Amino acid sequence: MTAAEDPYGERLCRAFLTRVLEPGDETGGRWMREHGVPEVARRLREGGEPLPGVSGTRWAGLRARAGRAEPERDLDVARAAGVRFVCPGDTEWPAQLDDLGDARPLGLWVRGRPSLRMWALRSVAVVGARACTEYGAHTAAALSAGLAERGWVVVSGGAYGIDGAAHRGALGAGGATVAVLACGVDRPYPRGHTQLITRIADQGLVIGELPPGDHPTPSRFILRNRVIAALTRGTVVVEAAYRSGSLVTARAAQRLGRFTMGVPGPVTSALSAGVHELLREEGVLVTDAADVVELVGDIGELAPARRGPVLPRDLLEADARRVLAALPAHRPAPPGEIACGAQTTQDEAIARLYELRALGYVERHGDGWKLTRQAVIPVGDGRTRC
Template sequence: MDHAEDLLARVFLTRVLEPGDEAGGRWVRERGAPAVVRRLRSAGSAGQPLPGVSGKRWAGLRSRAERADPHRDLAVAREAGVRFVSPGTAEWPRQLDDLGDARPLGLWVRGPADLRMWALRSVAVVGARACTPYGAHMAATLSAGLAERGWVVVSGGAYGIDGAAHRGALGSGGATVAVLACGVDRPYPRGHTGLITRIAEQGLVIGELPPGEHPTQSRFIVRNRVIAGLTRGTVVVEAAHRSGSLVTVRAARRLGRHTMGVPGPATSGLSAGVHELLRQDAVLVTDADEVVELVGGMGELAPERRGPVLPRDLLEPAARRVLAALPGRGAASPDEVARGAQTTPDDAVARLYELRALGYVERHGDGWKLTRQAVIPAER
């Protein structure tokens, strides 16, 4: 198939078919994009509906096809610094092929980086638009940590968690990709024009819709499958039970990608959706190390989590047993300490004098008691 003809046909179809249209995707897979375009443009009986759509819907598609002008769209895109990346080309991220007939016809890409190379080591960070300060903090710090470890942060460019994720990655000098539900030449939401412009300069802004197209509720929903398919895994930071970000997680799960959630307060409705995911099969994560351990290569392990090392942790086991045998309050005789530590009275006395030299115990007449230094925090 001629590449130029296929590219023009796919650009044409981005004006005609809605993102995620599986019937249209099946036509392109079975017949090729140029043949579908010719059928849409045909007059008379040659323009009969293709399988899987009603006559009414076919008429709507034909009406859209009459106004489609791929040469104009490509010219407008070039003027805005936007290119069109189609399946089978060098920059196409092949993991999107996992979407089957719902695979994008192509992607409009704005930014200097190579989309395919960036997508190979990427993680989605998504969540609530109306997030809490805690959620914004977690999204930003987690994304900054991922970026510092060489991972690309992918999100949807929206207010709330998306914006915090993008800013966290940019703030650490890292890479980020915004997947929009509109034309990439018209940033949405308007309040994020500066942020999306900065992403286009430092990272990538991508989308399925041609220049000038506006977002709709359904386009936001189907956009999420691209975020899920493009990345190695999806992290959700704050999501209510009906949050759109849960669509991304469900898509990631269907595609066999890793699904992760950042826990929040049990009393927060904004974390209820995340907690439900964690009760199913998502993995609980709290920082970038834990995310990378899941999505990264062999040996990329998160550090072992431990509480603070207390001075008594450095004692020899026998000395720790004698120390543990002393009561929290009051004094004990050497015989009582020996019984508690399961040792002899002579050994207990020897250990008690060692502990006194270290400041853990003190002698009171014939008995021994703990000093203030020896009382562990849980006992205070």
């Protein structure tokens, strides 16, 4: 990065701080808000009196990290790997990340050609359990494919299970997807997803807060989830146990005022228990991409009306349906009994019976009338009473 490109050194300072501060460090975020990024970087490099809000021990740890940081080298390594460092204030910076306040990322290391800001404008997070069921994987893939076909970007964490199924579903539909990693974007994790993450980088975007070569830790996975929640218009949880990290993403979305959605599963499955708890609290139940888009999309992007199949008898006039319902299921009945059950006159009942006969619902047996096999629907004890 040349002086002309970064006259005040802030980009270099932010790259430096990604080596020193952990993602989501609100104390560090407050320092930068109150003192400015260059001053915080200078104090950490040069030492002196600790900045407020940390113990002497922690300040010493931060200073030790600062001594090992080589931001110029990180930027060179990133550039060689086709990775760019996007900072707040850049044209490509997604403004919705500013909703995180002091926990906002220092910057994002971005691998892939598309504009992160443009893709984030119309994006949905699909997250869930790593050790998912076949049902969960199928649902996540189908939902993500449906979102991609409707022009939405699918964002997830690149992990095994639901994350991987979501990415594959979007890619399989020829759509757009973004993987948010908890490590350096030049070293795919998990290693078993190297091919998938490479494909995402080729066709979409791989992003993260950590500098090149940095490794994931359990806490970094949890902190990564706030970026997924803030970046997108809403978060869908497909499968999650009570202690699932994907529920952290959903609750972060709730705090940020984003839509929070859950796909229900079997009540006997522990992997759906967390989703069901989310739905009991404030989440919205969704079953497919149309439901999601109706919630997060623009006015008029409505899901189709859901109803069961229309049966031929549903098309009958009301009087004919009452006569049909008055016939016993398994024996012929005289017109008077049928008229009584249908609450009409005998003449009206006979007229309707002949209509129903023409449609194949009833047949005449001597002086009585009986349902045909196609018209029999078991209800109650099959008898008609006045």
